[in-house]
Amino acid sequence: MDLEVFDLGLIDFGSAWQFQKDTLARVCNSDIRGALIICSHYPAITLGRLARIDNVLIAASGLDERKIPLYEIERGGDVTYHGPGQLTVYPVFNLNYFIKDIRIFLRQLEALVIDLLSDFGISGTRYPGLTGVWVEKAKIASIGIAIKRWVTYHGLSINITKDDLGNFSLIRPCGMDIRMTSLESVLGRPINKEILKRGLICRFKEKFSDIFR
Amino acid sequence: MTKVVLPELGEGIEKATVSYWFLKAGDHVNEKEDLVELATDKATFNLPSPCSGVISEVLFQEGDAVNIGQVLATIDETQ
Numbered sequence: 001m002d003l004e005v006f007d008l009g010l011i012d013f014g015s016a017w018q019f020q021k022d023t024l025a026r027v028c029n030s031d032i033r034g035a036l037i038i039c040s041h042y043p044a045i046t047l048g049r050l051a052r053i054d055n056v057l058i059a060a061s062g063l064d065e066r067k068i069p070l071y072e073i074e075r076g077g078d079v080t081y082h083g084p085g086q087l088t089v090y091p092v093f094n095l096n097y098f099i100k101d102i103r104i105f106l107r108q109l110e111a112l113v114i115d116l117l118s119d120f121g122i123s124g125t126r127y128p129g130l131t132g133v134w135v136e137k138a139k140i141a142s143i144g145i146a147i148k149r150w151v152t153y154h155g156l157s158i159n160i161t162k163d164d165l166g167n168f169s170l171i172r173p174c175g176m177d178i179r180m181t182s183l184e185s186v187l188g189r190p191i192n193k194e195i196l197k198r199g200l201i202c203r204f205k206e207k208f209s210d211i212f213r
Numbered sequence: 214m215t216k217v218v219l220p221e222l223g224e225g226i227e228k229a230t231v232s233y234w235f236l237k238a239g240d241h242v243n244e245k246e247d248l249v250e251l252a253t254d255k256a257t258f259n260l261p262s263p264c265s266g267v268i269s270e271v272l273f274q275e276g277d278a279v280n281i282g283q284v285l286a287t288i289d290e291t292q
Contacts, residue, residue: 074250076257100223103226147259
């Protein structure tokens with residue numbers, strides 16, 4: 001069964017969230033094994049289920065001025081920022097066809113990002129207890145998921161451009177004092193987003209070949 | 214009375230935090246309907262009801278940590 005891929009392009013968070021939930025319902029209620037949603041968002045801040053609001057460092061009026069909406073959503077993890085300088089990926093996968101294990105799924109997502117980074121000559125790493133992918137001490141990819149009937153949704157964001165990192169200063173990402181980095185910051189040159197997307201889809205098919213034969 | 218037990222969520226995961234109750238004690242629930250959401254690591258996990266009936270007791274509140282195998286709620290199937 002092939003992996004269905006939806007490239008939503010640059011889209012507001014709310015519309016993509018609804019598309020995710022529609023896709024989740026479709027996967028939960030059918031024999032579709034999963035779908036991969038790829039997009040980038042206009043600036044938005046999202047709060048995971050156990051997020052602390054004081055990890056948003058800017059007042060609501062400041063967000064209004066910047067036209068940055070705030071969403072309280074059902075994924076795990078604390079607060080994060082989404083923007084057009086990221087590639088955001090939502091794997092809506094039925095883990096009944098894979099392994100019903102939250103940690104194995106999270107580690108698989110990290111491994112996939114590390115492999116993808118290596119295609120660009122970047123050495124990504126992970127740290128025990130800190131979900132996500134890092135380049136030295138800076139975070140390049142953030143992960144937060146939700147699972148319903150062992151079907152996953154929400155997912156991961158990879159920072160691509162350097163100029164979109166500034167908005168992370170509006171929050172304490174994941175409730176921690178961490179430095180963020182991006183592919184372009186590490187490489188010192190622009191990268192082709194379409195090549196990154198193609199590589200990402202290949203890596204998903206490879207890492208989840210048990211689901212998508 | 215049917216016990217709603219926190220199932221295995223993955224190797225090495227011993228506990229999870231109740232992050233959201235979709236229903237409360239006294240509510241009627243249908244089998245497979247979303248009952249409670251748990252959070253662990255960077256994930257949330259929706260636990261569906263194992264049967265239809267009335268929720269007679271909720272044993273953990275939002276924010277509480279629950280060990281795998283512990284009873285989260287009981288459901289009276291006769292009602």
